[in-house]
Each structure stands twice: as C-alpha cells, then as structure tokens.
Amino acid sequence: MKLAARVENVTKTYDLGPALLEQPLGGSKQDLNYAPMNADHGRILVRALRGVSLDFPEGDFVAIMGASGSGKSTLLNLLGGLDRPSTGKYILDGIDVSQMSDAELSHVRNQKLGFIFQSYNLIPQYTVLENIEVPLHYRLGYPAIGPKEQARCLAMAQKVGLGERLDHRPFQLSGGQQQRVAIARALVNDPEIILADEPTGNLDSSTSNEIMEMLKSLNQEGRTIIMVTHEPDIANWARRQIVMRDGVVFKEVLTEEVLARHGGVLSVH
C-alpha cells in the first residue's frame, strides 16, 4: 500500500536557553522531558519528541491521543510542515521534506496539506468566500483567481453546507459553521492529507458529530486524515488510534479492537 506520509525516528528538542540553577525545573512538567543538566551543557532542553516512527498509508484515518504535554501537537506540527524535526526524517508523498527551505515547505503546506484548528483560525475581516480563497493566493507562480477557481470555492462552501452564507463574516457564524468554513478552506487546493488539531475541542457534542461526519466522508473520498484529540468518543471515529506518552509512541491500536476490548474507551495511561 502506498504511504501518504512516514516519520522515521523523529525527535524534537526545544532549547529554552541557559539554565538558571536557582530556578525550579518546571514542577508541573514531567521529569522525563528534562534530561540531566550536565548532559545538556548547562542549557534547558525540552525533549518534546524522543524518537517517533510512524507510517500513514494513503486513505488512513488516524487519531493521535495522549495526556497533555505528551507531544501530540508537536508531532502534528511536524506532519503539517509548520516545523522541522531536530533529527530524523519526514517523508511526505515519497519526498523527504525534513530539510526543506521555508519557501519549499510553504509550497508543500499549500498544495499537499490542509489544516483544521481547534479555534477555527479564520481571518476575521474576510467573508466566508474570501476565507475559503486564501490558500489560492499562495499557489506556485501566483496564478490569477479566475472563474474556475471561484466556482471551486463556491462548490466547497456548498459542500460544507454554507452555500447561503457566502458573504457572512466569521463573527456572524456559530462555532460549528466556522469550523465548516475552515474545512472548506482546507479542501480548496485539493490536499492529500488533512491535519486536524482538536477540531471539536470548542464544539458541543452534536456539532462535534456533524464535523466528524464531514471528516469521515472526506476520508471515504480517499483523503488521509490525521487528527489530534483527547476525547475517546471523537477518537473512535478514526480507523486507528495512536497514544503518545512523554514524547514517544506508547500504543497503536485499531478502533475496532478498542471498541471490542475496552468497552469503547482506550486507556491512555
């Protein structure tokens, strides 16, 4: 089976600068995230990912779970090309993107990836249609936005059920509607992979289900979906669940196994 994405032994270390010995080393953080001082040459290093290897076949639907601070968002940001790994490889659609320049990586984000965020992240001064258009502005060679592109934006808006609200601005929409605009925007450049960081985190359960329904149908169209969530109900929409812990993959299970063995809830501890 063809791989949409693959990470090989990826690590991510944040350098927080020289250590101040008097300063307590972040009591709330888990101790394992902080390596012994002498090994770090007197600097505070946060090891957010400590060697992660994962394969994402084309058409996969994955939920990444784990406690707060376990490295879920860091992993998703790497997968989304918003950040580069400290070591290791990230192969996207057969190409190693882990050492790409900013411009190249921006192009990859624009063409191959679609983002959905917990807080929607629409541009407030833009209408629904204008928000959906934004990724079209950054295509290679900056082609003009013609009737074909406008038709596509309209089609995407209709697809997420907002065909009647094209001229509305984000503040005039409910949370669920805003998230649907974000989905339409993520789809406009026809990406292979959709990355969602807690897409239902700000929504009530019935709206959450609507959004998940939508992601599921996108998955059925053949798109790879990688989603971070800490809600078991939401994770159960995915085909596969990956549990992170202290910067490494702790568990990898299929949802059907979870539903069969654990009464529908995957233990993350």
Added chain:
Amino acid sequence: MSISRLVRIVQLGLKSLMLHKLRSGLTMLGIVFGVFSVIAMLAIGEGASAQAQKQIVALGATNIIIRSVKPVEGSSTDQNAAGSARYGLTRTDFKRLQKTISTITNAIPVRELPREARYLKKAMNCRLVGCTADYQDVNHLKINKGRFISDADQDTRANVVVLAHEVAMELFPVEEPLGKAIQIDSIFYTVIGVTNERTASAGIGGSLAAQDYNKDLYVPINTFRSRIGDEIFIPKQRGMDSEYLELSQITLTVREAKDVLRTADVVRGTIERFHTQKDFAVVVPLELLKQADQLRQIFNIVLGSIAAISLVVGGIGIMNIMLATVTERTREIGIRRALGAKQRDIIEQFLTETVVLSGTGGFLGIGLGLLTPITFRTIRWFTLNFILDTRPGQLSETSRMFSEMEPAVAIWSLPLAFGISVGIGIIFGLYPARAAARLDPIEALRHV
C-alpha cells in the same frame, strides 16, 4: 510579479487599511504634510529666485555696467583748480573702452543727477538722465507717445526731454505733454516723448542701487554737458561744496554671452590703469545671474532638507503604526503561513500596505502642494493687510519683494516628493514587514 498579483496585493493592502480608517488617515497625514512642505518650500524658493533672476536679466545678460563711485570721505581725492572733488568715470575712459575692446558692440555714456522738474505750478523731484539713443533699447524702455532722444538731438545739443510715465502723470494730469516745455533749474526743455510704465530693477549690492525708472527725465548727454556741465554744486551748512564728475555710468554691450566675463576683466584692467583711486565699480549681470543661481540651489537644498525632515517624521509614524499592526495581526500571519504563505509573501503584504499608505499620503500631499500659490497668496494677504504697515512709503524693500513674489511649483518637485514618500514607506515599512515574516508560524497561531 504579474499584474493580477500586484492588483490583488494592493487590494489586500487597501482592505486592511480601510479596516482602521481613522488610524490609517492619521498616519497618512504625516506624509501628506511632509510632501506638501517639500513642494511648498521648493515653490517658494523657486519663486524668490525667479523674481531675482527676472530683475537681473532685465539688466541684460550681455551687458557690463560700470558705475562711478564716490570714494569714501578722507581718502585722497584729486582736486582741480577750483578745489572741487573730482572722481569717477571720464569721457576719456568711455572712448578708450569703446575703441580698444573689440568684443564690445555698443557703449552708452550716462550722467545722472537728482533734479526738480517744473511745469506751471507743478513740481516733482526727478532723476535727470543724460544719455544716448541706445539707452532706450538697453534698458528695455517702451515709448508710449512721441519718440526717444535721437542722434540728431545729440549733435544739435537740442533742449529736448523724454518723460518717464510717472513724471508725465504728475506734471500733465490732463494736458497733452508733447510739445510743452518743462523747466529744470533755469532752463526749459521741450517734451518729445513719454515712456511706458516700467518695473523697477533690483538693487544689487552697494554699487548698483535699485532703479526706479518711473521718475526719470531723459535728455541728450551732450545737452546735459552744455547746460549743466560736469561740476555740481551742493549746498552745505556753510557755503557750497562742489564735485566734478564726467559720467555716472557706462553701459557696455558685449557681442556674445561667452565673452562677457573675459571682457569684464579687460574692462576692469583698462580703467584701473588710469585711475589712482577706487572710484568705480564694475557690475556684471551675468556674474550676478550665476551667483543667484548658486544661491537658488543652496536655498532649494536647505529648504528641501528641512521639509524632508517632516517626511522622515511621517515615516516614523508609519513604522510605529505598522509595528502595532503586525502585533495585532500576529494570528492572521500564522494562519496565512499555515495555508502556504512564504516569508516573502508576508513581507510583500505588509510592505504593500505601508507603500499604499505613504503613496496615498504622497498623492494627497501633491494635491495640497499644487495649492501652494493660493495658500501663499492668502497668507500674504493677511500679512500685508493686518500685520505689516503698508501705508504708501512704509513698504520696505523686503516687504515689497514679498508682495511681488509669486511661488512657482516646480514640476520636478512633484515626482521627487512622491518618490521620497514612497521610498520612506519602503524604508520604514521594511522592518515591521520583516518582523512579521520572521514570526514562527506555530507561535503566531497560538497568539491570542
């Protein structure tokens, strides 16, 4: 960059700016007034120098003017038999210059004296000018009626006079002046012509006082010599003082402008050799013109620089606002980056915004700048009517210049000021734009 892209990014800039109309407007004002002051300063500078140049050109760019100058009291003056002070240019000087210097095409001897002219019961203090027929052309005098003095008048030493406009108006308010006889000292002269009004020439340094041609009486210089003579008696507290002066001025015309400066040197040398005292001054209008041009350039640079400082202040205002905008829109920047915007795209977006801001400001500033003449006239009207004392005779040379000056908006200053304002937009926009582009997309997305 394609046109459609440029249009799009300018539209984007306009849209963001329209979001905060008051803020954008106030920021723009800095540039508007900066551009306006650059244009206005240069216009006033140009106006002042244009006026000076006009007056210098009126003296004739190919002319060399030699004036007799009374040596300072106490220095040795030649005394003739009668004991009167003798100084200044002589008829011998005149002939020598006329004969020996080949580049001179025309030479006019002039003798001037303040004299009272009378007709019936009317009298007026005038300047009596003994000259030749060529004086008319060289000084751009226009004849209103009758004729100017001729060579024949010279030969016959005719008692004829040409009146300047103002003299004619004063002595002959209703009567026809031509053919009438006016009295100067005890001698009668027949009026043969009247000149048109002529604007006064500028005073240049100490050697050439401002000339008001409107109070002149022109007589043939030979007549002047026969009737009045070279020796002039001046009443003193006790008795009389006399002075002996043959010519007040010699006006030389040089064939070509390129020969003027060299000829002037030769003229100086020629006269100096025969004068034991410094009793003459050579005025070269072309030299003055060059000096005035240099002065104009210095003026323009100084005034322009002062105005440009206000443009820089405007630029700092723009930078300040753009930095605030970048902070305010950090999240938008993060969103755009996640959706595929390169660092360059972000730089271009914010740079376009500042350039649209400063460019629009520059455009409005040009509009205001074009109104400089009207603004200037309004201010002048208020100044002359409410601040300065402008009763007749109270107007000083400076305020007269002020009242006659016309600011001239220099066409080249428009693109210059506009270019500077756009340049300022780029310079002061670059830092905020780079700051925006360098934000870490993940951090930017987390920004609240």
